[in-house]
Amino acid sequence: MEEPVQSGNVAWVLVSAALVLFMTPGLAFFYGGMDRTRNVLNMLMMNFYCVLVIPVLWVLVGYTLSYGPSAVGNDFIGNFDAFMLKGIGIADGGMGLATIAYLGMFAAITPALISGAVADRMKFSAWAIFVPVWSLLVYVPVFKWVFGGWLGQRGSLDFAGGTAIHVNAGIAALAAVLVLGKRRGWPQEGHPPHSMPLVMIGTGILWFGWFGFNAGSALGANGQAAQAFMNTFLAAAAAGLAWVVVEWLRDGHPTNLGVASGIVAGLVAITPAAGFVSGAAPIWIGLIAGVVCCYAVRLKTRFGYDDALDVVGVHFVGGLVGSLLIGFFANPGFFGAGHREGLFYGGNLRLLGEQLLANGVAIVWSFCMTFAIMMALKKTIGVRVEAEAEATGLDLALHSETAYHGGGLH
Amino acid sequence: MEEPVQSGNVAWVLVSAALVLFMTPGLAFFYGGMDRTRNVLNMLMMNFYCVLVIPVLWVLVGYTLSYGPSAVGNDFIGNFDAFMLKGIGIADGGMGLATIAYLGMFAAITPALISGAVADRMKFSAWAIFVPVWSLLVYVPVFKWVFGGWLGQRGSLDFAGGTAIHVNAGIAALAAVLVLGKRRGWPQEGHPPHSMPLVMIGTGILWFGWFGFNAGSALGANGQAAQAFMNTFLAAAAAGLAWVVVEWLRDGHPTNLGVASGIVAGLVAITPAAGFVSGAAPIWIGLIAGVVCCYAVRLKTRFGYDDALDVVGVHFVGGLVGSLLIGFFANPGFFGAGHREGLFYGGNLRLLGEQLLANGVAIVWSFCMTFAIMMALKKTIGVRVEAEAEATGLDLALHSETAYHGGGLH
Amino acid sequence: MEEPVQSGNVAWVLVSAALVLFMTPGLAFFYGGMDRTRNVLNMLMMNFYCVLVIPVLWVLVGYTLSYGPSAVGNDFIGNFDAFMLKGIGIADGGMGLATIAYLGMFAAITPALISGAVADRMKFSAWAIFVPVWSLLVYVPVFKWVFGGWLGQRGSLDFAGGTAIHVNAGIAALAAVLVLGKRRGWPQEGHPPHSMPLVMIGTGILWFGWFGFNAGSALGANGQAAQAFMNTFLAAAAAGLAWVVVEWLRDGHPTNLGVASGIVAGLVAITPAAGFVSGAAPIWIGLIAGVVCCYAVRLKTRFGYDDALDVVGVHFVGGLVGSLLIGFFANPGFFGAGHREGLFYGGNLRLLGEQLLANGVAIVWSFCMTFAIMMALKKTIGVRVEAEAEATGLDLALHSETAYHGGGLH
């Protein structure tokens, strides 16, 4: 029996799409608050730019190549049949268009994640080219492979973009900073966040929006959406708690930035798993991600890559942790398919193996392609601002603006 | 066959109403961030005041005069039959009340738009009277004529308030500043935004909320809503892109304020068209609005009217551009009626003519009435603060408050 | 006839849950903006901490004790049958899980309300213990009694938590500050808000989220939800208006903090009544709450308890006013039961009596238990930071962080 489209499902996807749109400004504030006063506008602009250029790119070619009708049954990449939404109508009650808009939000925020790593020293012109090119050459294929393409078909699971988005952007961030080089003075000179309240505003918006990101991925207001919602709630809370407890025991102080970072780490980690786990699993995933990421953000000083705002430590590591934990916690109650139980639900190592494979492929592809794109930019227009601009601030040098004009001198 | 009310539709209208409520604070931050430190609270208060006084006014008389049962079949204005929501129950599953609340949010934000023009010099007592009077004498009739009244019946189109809200408030802003006069020192003395992050917080909230503003206007979670949602996404992105590209080419710098302004210009322009266009049309509308508004904000210095935060250049011009482009881009797929195709879809000039007429009527009525209201206020209680208050700041003079108390001196 | 679950209802509960989650950051900014620069991060952290620890506690034991299946038919407290969501599946289309998540948001924000009272002087370690203990010993039982327990069964009404949340947390705030003592220098030294824009950001988020808080409590997108939505809109507006008018007449200035406080007071007052009143009642409730709370915030200086950010004056008083006004304004159209009309709808004093009883019980229980918990903490780990930390700021002393690092010195 063909069921008529339920307006509740359309409503939920539309709301979720709006929530995910809101996450990019949220991310901008989260990152921007951590940055220094003189670079905050460059950070905001790198993020906002993604929601300007990607939506257009997405409806032109991104969608048709990765998720459009032509992509179905095609293991590697779609074709241009639905170029500029050709043939997409509203006779289905809006579900199609709502879903395309929803996925466009994901396409927009993914490159924005990378901005946190390249903070304080990247040319905006290079970023302006990097974003659409990266989206086409890295995001679109990985997204396709994971959702409906060969990796997904083999049996790996990714509910809302742990592999396709967080691992993908996180490892790209590493490749990007390796090409870009360290900020002058790093790591000797540290830069405390210029506005912690702005960081917390970003954190609040991110958590709020993430309910759309995860629970919306059920593409309907149904049981799986409710479960994903609950998991998003619990994992973020547990990870925030874990991070703060580690800090308290280790450094002697529970901090706001720890709360914010833990929440984000938990949200990242539950993303791939949100629709596949239940019960106490999200709490465990959150706790593990909170502890692991709290230590992982220190890798950059050990290994000497200047990932300014910890995109690798939080998004790459958190996404990977969550994606692999699916191999343990996946609850067969959520799908019919035979081999998709996690180890803790009577499954064998096969699911874990698929998760490793899918993430491995995403990591290799994303790292290599990102490295290549950045090198190409470096050899042509250059990727790095001049020393003077770096010293005096990118806001003025690149954008002819200053974040704050307070007090009596204006 | 009478269909039972679908809870998904009620849910979507309720969510949309909440989103539009959130836009007024968003607008307050957008404007407030652009203002100087000493006047930011006056700006916030002018905006918040609208969501205090208008809701009450709307349910008392605004609704019944413009959109209530009595207004149906009445071409010019309704009567007082549904005074204070008399006779409005919940037997319909909530759709009626939800819609009235939803429209109340529109009534509240419309006068708030004007605050950006009169910034830095208007008496708050004058504003306190201006807002409800303007709402009754200008907003309510224009809203009525455009939606269901004589202008709408003739065949003009306005999906979510391009004519009734943006053109209306934008031209009112012009009339208001002509009566109010220029700020002392303008245009020689410029005032850069006191907090660009606050501007960007406002921008993020506005875009997020605008999905409710436009897609909610379908009054259901249906295909038209999904199309309006997609159009809102694309037009804002395209306009932001266009504005930034113009800036980059013309001034040498892409700026955050350009991004913010472009996004808002695109949102304004797509508002009247959101439910009537499809495919690439929203991208074109966004690109055109972005370029046109980016130049239109300079008109004020050429013509010498002090529209402090560019309400005319963004809302009036953007709204008009979007409204007229309906005449070209309207897609007949979205309604049955005969003559409503745009020029690009095989239509004739009739739709464009109706758009011109509707906007022309709105412009004349709004300009004249606003001018009259402001003159009446000027002759009675006065509209302008004293020179000293203008020099030292409205926050302290009018509100006995200061926006920030930082540092060691407090 | 058993109706299948409507996706619109699930969508609405999920959206409402996300909205209520967003309120806790909103509250943090509302309070944090009012605080001084040196204590703002401690304030933010007290709030965010609640959404870290409470979600976990709620799914572990809170839900099963108060609202779970075992709690049905049990007048005082549930048992541990649904410990860690045991037995809660998604076969019901998600409504069950969505509701549990939704209620978890309420559990999280309730103790957060108290943070405003204990600002600037409470040990974070004491707060870290206080929150879960208070939630279990005070919130869970009162919530149970009011919703479905003995107080609710007797006939008292509380739609979205006027008694269970605002009166409860408000009186707990009083008990807490009595144990904690006054801030050094209070009330001689005053401390104006360090960032009014942050207060207004919080206010905007709170109002936006409160639509989920109140209208979501209908647990479906139905007529009652729409009515609750409308009431939330009108009461907040009317109360904001009332507060500002009192200020203007009494103090000579309408202020932003007055707008913000009035809006919150109206939202608090309508909370218990939102689904039970209609027509002009929300306006009256808002007006009364606005005036009463505007005076009630002065009680602290008269009686000498240091309720730093007026939790008692706004939440306790506002919640009580709204809860008692149900006795007058309850509209029998919203329920079948015999004796539940308010005095103005032909009812007798019985409903008012029940409201008095329910609130009385909540007040006595909450005050005594909170006092006991705080005394126990005081005698063991201590509740108050050292004088030096209080003088130099809690952010640095407790969290090793500073809110803002601006300018050229960083």
Next chain:
Amino acid sequence: MKLITAIIKPFKLDEVKSALREAGVEGMTVTEVRGFGRQGGHTETYRGTEYQIDFVPKVKVEIVTDESAVDRVVELLTDAARSGKIGDGKIWVTGVESIVRIRTGESGSSAI
């Protein structure tokens, strides 16, 4: 050489700058400060409680100049900064023993 220190009303800074620039003063250093004086402070009102703010915003302008120019600069400053209302501020002069331009190492008058 002398150091001229002026405490002025913030909104007068632009006029002061223009006046000095026209008179050939090529450098100055300004600081946001708060002043306490006969002008008194103001009150602000939050939730109906009045807060007395004793310190009002002022701007401090510092100019190192040759002895010969002091009188003229002080006069210019006085004129440009005067609004005639209480709280216009003060100008005081102190002696400077030496001055160096960091960039070049020059000292004395040529370093100003």
Next chain:
Amino acid sequence: MKLITAIIKPFKLDEVKSALREAGVEGMTVTEVRGFGRQGGHTETYRGTEYQIDFVPKVKVEIVTDESAVDRVVELLTDAARSGKIGDGKIWVTGVESIVRIRTGESGSSAI
């Protein structure tokens, strides 16, 4: 005339102000500054990394006064600003050659 400059702990400003006001000092100018001294700074921790903040918040108070009042004012300041802990700050006195009240053009003692 002399200029008395005091660097004090921010939370002592209120006491200092009251003490001076009671003693008849009618004007002063204060500035938010950051001090580096024996007191040392503090560390802050962000994502587990410690940042050494060497400059701690201080407030600078400047008072121009007649020579005759200097000793008393310095004494008052010292008493009011003292907490007895390291970092209480310094007070130094420099000579002022002339002073003008902008509003009136008065100079000398009557301009203070």
Next chain:
Amino acid sequence: MKLITAIIKPFKLDEVKSALREAGVEGMTVTEVRGFGRQGGHTETYRGTEYQIDFVPKVKVEIVTDESAVDRVVELLTDAARSGKIGDGKIWVTGVESIVRIRTGESGSSAI
């Protein structure tokens, strides 16, 4: 005793601090200021309109020191603060008549 006042570029503060610390200077007070000078300001662009910002961020460093140390400190400062580009700033020296350490009441050289 002398008061050395240096106006430097903000990003040079760390180097200046380190240089002075190594040379045994144990205290200083710094202030965020804005400078106007030959360096000129910059323009910012908002909605296509250029705003001329004449005052650029600088940091003022103040050090009270014994007469004997002045030359060395000025030299150190000059070296550490120099970038060689216009706008590096100035250092000037004024006389200090007395100094008190608030905490102890000590005065003279031992109070520095």
